Amino acid sequence: MMSSSATPAVEARNITKRYGPTTALDDAGIVIAEGETHALVGRNGAGKSTLVSILTGLQRPDAGEVRFAGRQAPPVADRDGWRRNVACVYQKSTIIPTLTVAENLFLNRQSARGPINWRTLRARAHEVLEQYGVAVDAGRLAGDLNVEQRQLLEIARALSFGARFIILDEPTAQLDGPAIERLFDRMRSLREQGVTMMFISHHLEEVYRVCQSVTVFRDARHVLTSAVDDLPHDELVAAMTGEAAAGYQARARAADAGAPAVLSAEKLTLAGRYQDVDLTVRAGEIVGVAGSGSSGKVSLAETLVGLLAADSGTVTVNGARPRPGDVASALRAGLGFVPKDRHKEGFVPLLSIAENATLPIAHKLGRLGAVSPARRRAKAERMIEDLTIKTTGPSQPVGDLSGGNAQKVVMARALADDPRALVVIDPTAGVDVRAKQALLGAVEDAAERGAAAVLVSDELDDLRICDRVVVMFHGRIVKEVPRGWADAELVAVMEGVDAR
Incomplete structure (x- = not known):
C-alpha cells in the first residue's frame, strides 16, 4: 500500500467480501491520496467491481473498513451521506433517457418543498452545467445525448452532491479518439480543482496518460500499488496476470483471394x-x-x-x-x-x-x-x-x-x-x-x-x-x-x- 503523511482522501483497508463459497475480495484494499487520479486495474473477476460496490456503499464488507478523509464511512442505509462522499460514473449509463438533462441532474431533489418550479430547476441545472463545463441544453431530453455528453452529465451530477471523490468505471470503452482526449482534458481540469478520482480501465496506455498511481488486484487480492512513473508496462501486465504477457499475437495467416x-x-x-x-x-x-x-x-x-x-x-x-x-x-x-x-x-x-x-x-x-x-x-x-x-x-x-x-x-x-x-x-x-x-x-x-x-x-x-x-x-x-x-x-x- 502507498504511504503518505497527509490524510488520504479514500481508504479501503483489509476488505473481505464473500458470496457463499466464492471470495470476491480477500483482505484487499486501496489508499488514494487527496487530489490524485489513481488507477485500479486487474483482470475480469479480480475484485474491482466488488470494491466499487463497497466504496459506493451499495454493499457492506464482511471485514475491513472504508474511510473518507480520515472519517468512517456512513452506514449503508445513509444514501445521502454516501453521495456527499463518493459518486461513480459506470460503464453502463445511469442517466434516464426519457427525462430532461435538468431532471436527471436533480433527480429526487427537484424541490425542497411544494410543487416543482420548472423554470427554477432549469436555471439551477444551467448553473451546474456551466460550472463544470458541460455544453448541453438543460431542457434537452437525455436520450438525445451522445455517450460523451451522458458521461459529462453524470460527472456534473456527482459533483453537484458535494462529492469530491469520483470513480470512473471504463469511461473510454464507448468513446472515439477525440472524445477520449476531451474526457482526459476534463479529468485533468477536475484534478486541478482538487477532485480525487479512481480510474478503472483495461487500456493500460490510458493509465500511464492520466494517472499518478496504480493499484493492481489479482484473484481477489491486492497485489501492488505503485507510482505510475515507477512501474514499467511489462511489470504492470505481469502483476495483473501473474506472468509476463504481451498484447494479443495474431496468427500467421493468408486469406485466399479466390475464395467465394x-x-x-x-x-x-x-x-x-x-x-x-x-x-x-x-x-x-x-x-x-x-x-x-x-x-x-x-x-x-x-x-x-x-x-x-x-x-x-x-x-x-x-x-x-x-x-x-x-x-x-x-x-x-x-x-x-x-x-x-x-x-x-x-x-x-x-x-x-x-x-x-x-x-x-x-x-x-x-x-x-x-x-x-x-x-x-x-x-x-x-x-x-x-x-x-x-x-x-x-x-x-x-x-x-x-x-x-x-x-x-x-x-x-x-x-x-x-x-x-x-x-x-x-x-x-x-x-x-x-x-x-x-x-x-x-x-x-x-x-x-x-x-x-x-x-x-x-x-x-x-x-x-x-x-x-x-x-x-x-x-x-x-x-x-x-x-x-x-x-x-x-x-x-x-x-x-x-x-x-
Missing part, C-alpha cells in the same frame, strides 16, 4: 450515417472496419446485420439478400453477430448462460417446439469450454458474470449456429487481457472454419488479426490498408489525416 464472396454490401447509403459503401468479404477472410465515432462504421455494421435499414443499396449474406432492417432474416441467411453494447443488446441478464448462448438455435435442441434441457446444457458446456468462460456452470445467470465472461457468452451465441458470416463490433471493449485473447481467438477460429468475418473496432490489437482494414471517415471508405500496417499509418487515416 460470403458477405457483401453494394452502394449502401443511410442518410446522415454513411454513403455509397461497397464491401466484399470472402470465405476465411477477416476484414477490419476502423474510424472515429462519427465515421459511420458502427452504423454500417448494424446495417449488415439488419439492426438498421439502408436508404439504398443491397446486402448479400451467403448468396441471399436478407430483408433490410430485419435481424431474423440475416440470421436465417447464416450470419452471426456480436453487438456494440452487450448490456443493452447482447444478453438477457436474468437468463442462464445456457439459455442466452443457445437462443439462436433453440429450435434445433428439441422437437415440436420443446427445448431439451439436456441438449441445451451439453451445447452450453462445450461453449464454456471452448471460450474458457469462468462460471459455476451453464445454469448461472449471465448478469452474475464479470464483463469479460459476459462478453464471451455473447460471442458464444454469435457462433452457436456455425455462421457462414460473422459481424463483431468492439468485441474487447472493457475486457481484460485473457478475455481479449479468447474473444479474438474465437474470431480467428471462425475464419479458419471458412466464415467471412467483419470486425469493427478502434483497438489496434483487435485489428491486427484482420487480413485487411478498411478505414471510414465521415461516412465513406477512404482507404484500405493491408495486413502488416504500422500503428501511425492506420491511426493517421482513422483520424482523418490522409482524408484531408
Whole structure:
C-alpha cells in the first residue's frame, strides 16, 4: 500500500467480501491520496467491481473498513451521506433517457418543498452545467445525448452532491479518439480543482496518460500499488496476470483471394450515417472496419446485420439478400453477430448462460417446439469450454458474470449456429487481457472454419488479426490498408489525416 503523511482522501483497508463459497475480495484494499487520479486495474473477476460496490456503499464488507478523509464511512442505509462522499460514473449509463438533462441532474431533489418550479430547476441545472463545463441544453431530453455528453452529465451530477471523490468505471470503452482526449482534458481540469478520482480501465496506455498511481488486484487480492512513473508496462501486465504477457499475437495467416464472396454490401447509403459503401468479404477472410465515432462504421455494421435499414443499396449474406432492417432474416441467411453494447443488446441478464448462448438455435435442441434441457446444457458446456468462460456452470445467470465472461457468452451465441458470416463490433471493449485473447481467438477460429468475418473496432490489437482494414471517415471508405500496417499509418487515416 502507498504511504503518505497527509490524510488520504479514500481508504479501503483489509476488505473481505464473500458470496457463499466464492471470495470476491480477500483482505484487499486501496489508499488514494487527496487530489490524485489513481488507477485500479486487474483482470475480469479480480475484485474491482466488488470494491466499487463497497466504496459506493451499495454493499457492506464482511471485514475491513472504508474511510473518507480520515472519517468512517456512513452506514449503508445513509444514501445521502454516501453521495456527499463518493459518486461513480459506470460503464453502463445511469442517466434516464426519457427525462430532461435538468431532471436527471436533480433527480429526487427537484424541490425542497411544494410543487416543482420548472423554470427554477432549469436555471439551477444551467448553473451546474456551466460550472463544470458541460455544453448541453438543460431542457434537452437525455436520450438525445451522445455517450460523451451522458458521461459529462453524470460527472456534473456527482459533483453537484458535494462529492469530491469520483470513480470512473471504463469511461473510454464507448468513446472515439477525440472524445477520449476531451474526457482526459476534463479529468485533468477536475484534478486541478482538487477532485480525487479512481480510474478503472483495461487500456493500460490510458493509465500511464492520466494517472499518478496504480493499484493492481489479482484473484481477489491486492497485489501492488505503485507510482505510475515507477512501474514499467511489462511489470504492470505481469502483476495483473501473474506472468509476463504481451498484447494479443495474431496468427500467421493468408486469406485466399479466390475464395467465394460470403458477405457483401453494394452502394449502401443511410442518410446522415454513411454513403455509397461497397464491401466484399470472402470465405476465411477477416476484414477490419476502423474510424472515429462519427465515421459511420458502427452504423454500417448494424446495417449488415439488419439492426438498421439502408436508404439504398443491397446486402448479400451467403448468396441471399436478407430483408433490410430485419435481424431474423440475416440470421436465417447464416450470419452471426456480436453487438456494440452487450448490456443493452447482447444478453438477457436474468437468463442462464445456457439459455442466452443457445437462443439462436433453440429450435434445433428439441422437437415440436420443446427445448431439451439436456441438449441445451451439453451445447452450453462445450461453449464454456471452448471460450474458457469462468462460471459455476451453464445454469448461472449471465448478469452474475464479470464483463469479460459476459462478453464471451455473447460471442458464444454469435457462433452457436456455425455462421457462414460473422459481424463483431468492439468485441474487447472493457475486457481484460485473457478475455481479449479468447474473444479474438474465437474470431480467428471462425475464419479458419471458412466464415467471412467483419470486425469493427478502434483497438489496434483487435485489428491486427484482420487480413485487411478498411478505414471510414465521415461516412465513406477512404482507404484500405493491408495486413502488416504500422500503428501511425492506420491511426493517421482513422483520424482523418490522409482524408484531408
